[in-house]
Amino acid sequence: MEPRTYNMLFCGVGGQGVLKAAEICGLAALRAGYHVRKAEVHGMSQRGGSVESHLRFGAEVFSPLIPAGQADFVVSFDRIEGAKFQDALKPGGVHFNRYLPLLRKHGIDPRFENTFFLGVLSRFLPLAREVWLAALAQGFARAPDENRRIFLLGAETDLGDGT
């Protein structure tokens, strides 16, 4: 287990599966034996407002919120929402606004965008493939095969930035 803390800020608008994506990433980290903290705001998500969820895991994590400027990843499902979190990112962190075009390129159904981005995120995190797939199955009761296929697409496709 790596001693450092990983900080992921998931953001988008209600209905995009932002909270679900963070939840599955958290379940995967939990399965891998990490200490996990997650913070989110419920309530307005269903009605199209901004949604954000902070997910952190490591050997020991205190704050459930990622302090400003310490996110390793901003996993944005919406360009405008993502742009608001530029300051959240740590120097050298990865902003998923750069991967938004991949969604269109691969023709990802909006309902599976979160699964695709989890696949992309999985390339950067020290969590084994089996752990991810188990968390995915736990998190999505429906359409298990399609979720798995799209996750693997995100995990293996050429990101076009040398990553």
Added chain:
Amino acid sequence: MNTHSHSEKLLLSGDEAVARGAWEAGVRVAAAYPGTPSTEILEALAPLPEVDAQWSVNEKVAYEVAYGAAIGGVRALTACKHVGLNVAMDPLMTSAYTGINAGFVVVVADDPGLHSSQNEQDTRWVGLYGKLPILEPSDPAEALEFTKLAFELSEQFDTPVLLRLTTRVAHSKQDVAVGMRVAGPHKAFRVDAAKYVMVPRHAGPRHAVVEARLAQLRDHAEQTPLNRVELRGRQLGFVTSGVSYLYVRELFPDASVLKLGFSYPFCDDKIRAFAAQVQALVVVEELDPFIETHLRALGLPLRAKHPSFQVGELRPEFIPAIVRGEEKQVKPFPARKPVLCPGCAHRAVFTVLRDLKLVVAGDIGCYTLGASPPLASVHTCLCMGSGFTIHEGFRRAHVHGDRVVGVLGDSTFVHSGITGLINAVYNRVKGVLLILDNGTTAMTGAQHHPATGKTIREEPTQKLVLEDLCRACGADHVDVVDAMDTGLFRRTLEQRLQDDALSVIIARSPCWQLVRTRHAPPEFRREQCQQCYECLEIDCPALSKAADGMIQIDPARCTGCNLCVDRCAYEALLPLRAEPDADSCPGTCG
């Protein structure tokens, strides 16, 4: 919540952890009215067979039911949001006098930062005011542990115990080690009028008991490991509680901390001893200066946050500025405004209210979203139930004549709108009161209430028929209309505004999130469009202006409700209704 798993770790929210802790402590009765961020506590308890759980009519009712169960002999819990406790303040204050029999835990969730609330009140003052102990967990793991302990303390000191959460505790998740359930007490109620019948003759002596108990609780506060001294570097010594503790640990990992988990009454000796061991004492707390006020009264020199930090939630990155005594600096953070869902029947109603230029005494629910432009047709929002009573005040003020209506939702009507209707009838006020009946408590995520005819466990029960109730209350006219039928609704409303009567109109149509039916989107005919943008005035998120100035419909969001069709005078939007299509959602949404 899987109650079979034990000695394993689950990813639980603070609310789920409270439910788990209560279950492990042997809780038998749990009652609540929904309210963000406390709602999920009862939702997690409801499926558990050992627990008799209910959605109550309101928080006062919930409090009294749970209190009754506790003095009736079993461990009981009630949960509410901060403003919900205001509704239950009457039983709360006197239950401090009677004490309990089996353990009684009152869970209250505050909402610093107003994520989903109408104010930022700080419930810790209720401990001081009501002379009740407060436990304040910092995270879900502590929420589970403290809930169990709260039941024990309740019985040990014969008192209701407040368990105070905030949004960042209730709605954050963490890996939590869970345990097994104990049976919990089963203690017969002993008739004891001096303890349970609060007439002046008994309440006087019971007040003395309360004061004596407070002194014992103070002693306990000195002993309990929940008030924990962590000595590290001595330059800075933080006194903190709740989620603020985690922010302090994150930002100042090498500083000493006195963590107050039992945050009222205060452990004065422990605080003084801690202060003596550090060079600078710093209080870090969210919202009001609760700890700070007490420490100042003790005469301790300290640093505390600039008053500007009393507004809004604390964030970890604020801690260094607080230590330096600086004013709060925040960059305005543009959040996308929430809007009524496409297909929401509230939109149809507010479109009519706006067109008729009425003054609208509103209330709290999804329909409060009708306050923002371009609908802008909710003009007051104070507290639950006030839509009808504020309407009455407007009528009595005689400034706006009869161009006023009162509006509230079905769950809100049952919660505290009924009394306002009866008051209007009794005091002979005229006017029009609207109940927006979407068949659920939508705002907090679709909970049942008496008028849905189902219990918290989805079991059928006697259904409260709103129109019968309104007639029984004595309203002169009670009309029930389909909320989506804007023509009929408008005609009915105009008629009732003219009548010299007290009328109730129930605008009924299910919350779109419950039915999720989709029809084909209307057809947009470019050649007909005069670019008047009248259709955009209904604020449907599926409808927008395209770059070329034309109207575009987002087929992924449009429900085919055809509300926009009626707005277009040029037939540029035409209904294209196919058979309803049940939404094929794969369950991927948040």
